[in-house]
Amino acid sequence: MIRLGRTSVWPGIVLTAGVFVVCLLMSLAFGPASLPLARIWHLVTAGPVAGDLDSAIFWQIRLPRALLACLVGAELAVAGVIMQDLFLNPLTDPYVTGVSSGAALGATLGIVLHVAQFPWMTVLALAGGFATLGIVWMAARRRGRVNIFILLLAGVTVSYLASAVVTFLMIKAGDDMHAIVYWLMGSFSGRGWTEVELALLAVPLMLIPLFRTREMDILLQGEKRALELGVEVERTKRLLLVTAGVLTAIAVSVSGIIGFVGLVVPHIVRLLVGPGHRGLLPVSLLFGAAMLNVADLMSRTLLMPNEIPVGVVTTFVGAPLFVYLLRRGKA
Amino acid sequence: MPAVVVGPGVASGASPVVSVRQVGFGYDGRPVLKRVSFDVGAGDFVGVVGPNGSGKSTLIDLIDGILQPQQGEVLIAGRATREYRRRDLAREVALVPQSFALDFDLSVREVVEMGAYCRARSGEVRGDAEWTLARLGIAELIERRFTELSGGERQLVVLAQALMQRAGLLLLDEPASALDVSHQLRLFDLLRDLNADGLTVICILHDLNLALHYFSKLLVLSDGELAAFGPPEEVLTPETVEAVYGVRAYMHRHAGRTYLTYSPRLRGERKGRIHVVCGGGTGAGLMRELVDAGWEVSAGVLNALDTDEEAGRELGLRMVVEAPFSPVGDETHTENVALMRTADLVILTDVPVSLGNARNVEAVCTAAREGVRVWAAEGVLAADLAGATGALVESGVELHADTAAMLAALTARDGSQRPA
Numbered sequence: 024m025i026r027l028g029r030t031s032v033w034p035g036i037v038l039t040a041g042v043f044v045v046c047l048l049m050s051l052a053f054g055p056a057s058l059p060l061a062r063i064w065h066l067v068t069a070g071p072v073a074g075d076l077d078s079a080i081f082w083q084i085r086l087p088r089a090l091l092a093c094l095v096g097a098e099l100a101v102a103g104v105i106m107q108d109l110f111l112n113p114l115t116d117p118y119v120t121g122v123s124s125g126a127a128l129g130a131t132l133g134i135v136l137h138v139a140q141f142p143w144m145t146v147l148a149l150a151g152g153f154a155t156l157g158i159v160w161m162a163a164r165r166r167g168r169v170n171i172f173i174l175l176l177a178g179v180t181v182s183y184l185a186s187a188v189v190t191f192l193m194i195k196a197g198d199d200m201h202a203i204v205y206w207l208m209g210s211f212s213g214r215g216w217t218e219v220e221l222a223l224l225a226v227p228l229m230l231i232p233l234f235r236t237r238e239m240d241i242l243l244q245g246e247k248r249a250l251e252l253g254v255e256v257e258r259t260k261r262l263l264l265v266t267a268g269v270l271t272a273i274a275v276s277v278s279g280i281i282g283f284v285g286l287v288v289p290h291i292v293r294l295l296v297g298p299g300h301r302g303l304l305p306v307s308l309l310f311g312a313a314m315l316n317v318a319d320l321m322s323r324t325l326l327m328p329n330e331i332p333v334g335v336v337t338t339f340v341g342a343p344l345f346v347y348l349l350r351r352g353k354a
Numbered sequence: 355m356p357a358v359v360v361g362p363g364v365a366s367g368a369s370p371v372v373s374v375r376q377v378g379f380g381y382d383g384r385p386v387l388k389r390v391s392f393d394v395g396a397g398d399f400v401g402v403v404g405p406n407g408s409g410k411s412t413l414i415d416l417i418d419g420i421l422q423p424q425q426g427e428v429l430i431a432g433r434a435t436r437e438y439r440r441r442d443l444a445r446e447v448a449l450v451p452q453s454f455a456l457d458f459d460l461s462v463r464e465v466v467e468m469g470a471y472c473r474a475r476s477g478e479v480r481g482d483a484e485w486t487l488a489r490l491g492i493a494e495l496i497e498r499r500f501t502e503l504s505g506g507e508r509q510l511v512v513l514a515q516a517l518m519q520r521a522g523l524l525l526l527d528e529p530a531s532a533l534d535v536s537h538q539l540r541l542f543d544l545l546r547d548l549n550a551d552g553l554t555v556i557c558i559l560h561d562l563n564l565a566l567h568y569f570s571k572l573l574v575l576s577d578g579e580l581a582a583f584g585p586p587e588e589v590l591t592p593e594t595v596e597a598v599y600g601v602r603a604y605m606h607r608h609a610g611r612t613y614l615t616y617s618p619r620l621r622g623e624r625k626g627r628i629h630v631v632c633g634g635g636t637g638a639g640l641m642r643e644l645v646d647a648g649w650e651v652s653a654g655v656l657n658a659l660d661t662d663e664e665a666g667r668e669l670g671l672r673m674v675v676e677a678p679f680s681p682v683g684d685e686t687h688t689e690n691v692a693l694m695r696t697a698d699l700v701i702l703t704d705v706p707v708s709l710g711n712a713r714n715v716e717a718v719c720t721a722a723r724e725g726v727r728v729w730a731a732e733g734v735l736a737a738d739l740a741g742a743t744g745a746l747v748e749s750g751v752e753l754h755a756d757t758a759a760m761l762a763a764l765t766a767r768d769g770s771q772r773p774a
Binding site for chain 2: 111237238240241243245247248250251252253254255256293297298299
């Protein structure tokens with residue numbers, strides 16, 4: 024199949040950026056109350072105006088929600104690229120290290136303990152994610168080296184353990200069970216600027232791998248070959264794994280567990296721009312943001328006034344697209 | 355085995371590129387290298403040979419600092435490998451690995467440019483990949499995808515990647531093991547050219563004949579120890595090959611080059627002695643087969659420079675030899691009969707019998723009459739111009755169709771004896 028930009032990565036980045044902007048505008052414009060583009064422009068330039076319904080919808084509901092979808096999509100996509108390429112395994116996604124299950128356990132505790140007000144639930148989710156990352160990290164450390172396969176196994180194990188506890192809590196939770204299930208499925212419903220601010224913390228982290236693209240390219244040949252070519256493998260791995268873990272924890276803590284984005288976006292982008300990280304990372308970041316924006320738009324408009332959890336939408340849209348691209352890629 | 359270090363390891367004056375000093379290394383307490391010491395000077399072209407498991411790849415990884423010695427130290431340009439940062443070491447030492455897995459769909463250019471990681475920022479190496487691939491004669495591959503290349507092309511691309519490091523020392527871990535003959539020779543020719551341009555090369559390989567022909571020095575590892583290090587023809591003697599690999603080795607000279615051939619068995623595992631009476635090339639193959647099958651073989655009487663005499667000499671056989679183009683004399687005849695008497699079996703091939711060698715047939719009959727087991731190829735009766743073979747059957751010689759049938763009979767007997 025024909026690739027976008029084989030020698031230069033810029034055509035791919037510019038094109039995806041364009042797609043991203045279109046998706047963002049669509050997600051801002053459509054909803055129970057449609058806002059034409061001219062109106063959006065007016066609302067943006069005027070700033071929040073008290074007493075104006077459109078302004079309230081735009082500034083308090085739609086913009087934060089769209090921005091959050093962008094941020095979470097970008098975070099999951101970047102974490103997905105890091106995970107797949109460090110594990111050299113196409114089936115890994117940001118959730119394999121157990122960070123998401125740890126975060127889910129934290130959030131579930133918050134719901135059960137009735138501290139389900141922001142910021143406490145998010146803080147608990149974040150704490151659960153970080154704690155899992157720490158446990159898995161320590162399990163995989165041997166003589167100053169992080170064994171990537173033990174990390175994977177420990178991640179899966181801890182993930183099952185956390186899920187078991189979540190299930191147990193759900194049984195005990197009674198009326199709160201609905202809230203837990205809804206959180207686990209992942210959604211941007213009811214999220215506001217506070218979540219956006221938290222997710223914004225991850226932006227500098229998303230830039231870290233962009234400065235390590237050559238090392239990540241070389242690591243595609245395996246850790247030993249990377250050492251031979253002069254890469255400080257352990258240091259690079261540590262930096263990237265922690266980055267991916269923190270990105271995932273932040274994304275999950277503000278939005279719940281949204282599946283498929285971190286798995287499928289890197290694959291789709293690899294088919295479009297190739298596995299070189301100078302193109303793969305920025306395009307995945309933009310593509311993840313765009314994809315989750317469209318998914319969120321669909322989740323809140325397809326069955327208006329009801330919402331479909333956004334994780335269901337990402338899977339429904341992403342899976343067929345992915346299979347189509349895989350088949351085309353092989354031909 | 356004591357190390358045989360032939361000649362100085364270091365070019366005079368220059369400090370060694372690599373200095374391996376009393377290096378020991380093991381995995382989980384199982385020693386892989388024991389007190390290995392040697393120097394490699396700038397511009398050396400060193401082949402590393404040794405049986406599987408002798409520690410060759412471990413040695414290469416130690417020189418590249420991937421592994422750190424548990425005893426001793428490895429110095430690169432006078433500095434211990436443990437004192438280097440990876441990036442600095444990659445500027446001194448480049449390695450072509452034994453296997454190279456890359457499942458991702460990268461272009462040859464991308465793969466080759468990765469090699470420049472240690473010495474430059476991206477973008478500063480523009481044109482270097484083209485130059486390096488052209489140097490290896492594969493400039494046309496640059497826009498191809500790496501995963502689409504053949505095994506031989508891949509190996510050259512990985513070599514190009516390593517050359518992009520612009521290191522003064524190139525290590526190769528069995529670069530030719532997956533290549534066909536033409537790609538092997540192309541690779542070693544390239545390595546020789548690169549060496550002529552000043553690159554120091556240390557290369558593991560299994561083919562001892564390639565090692566003999568291409569390298570200026572050979573390093574022989576045996577069971578984790580340095581068995582020999584020096585010029586190939588001094589180091590790779592049949593004795594060393596036998597001691598290190600446990601096979602019997604023979605040296606042949608052909609068109610000005612030395613070649614090694616091998617038989618699977620060690621000396622000293624003899625089943626018994628077979629005396630072969632042959633000549634004119636009728637016995638060369640048989641003698642070789644018998645030696646490979648583990649028999650001690652003697653032959654006679656043969657004329658010097660006869661095909662069978664030359665074959666016997668290469669095999670290191672005990673032979674009774676007469677002057678070229680001369681009939682069998684009294685002295686050699688007596689010696690021949692004596693060898694037959696103590697043999698477990700005497701074999702007469704279908705050698706043409708003339709007046710010159712009729713006494714060999716006579717000797718065979720004598721031995722048979724004295725009770726020595728004697729087999730003869732039927733063809734010898736037809737090729738008799740001297741009328742000497744008439745007495746064979748009445749002397750008690752057993753006739754077989756040809757040498758192949760005799761070998762088969764021996765193998766069968768051998769097999770039936772083994773369980774006992």
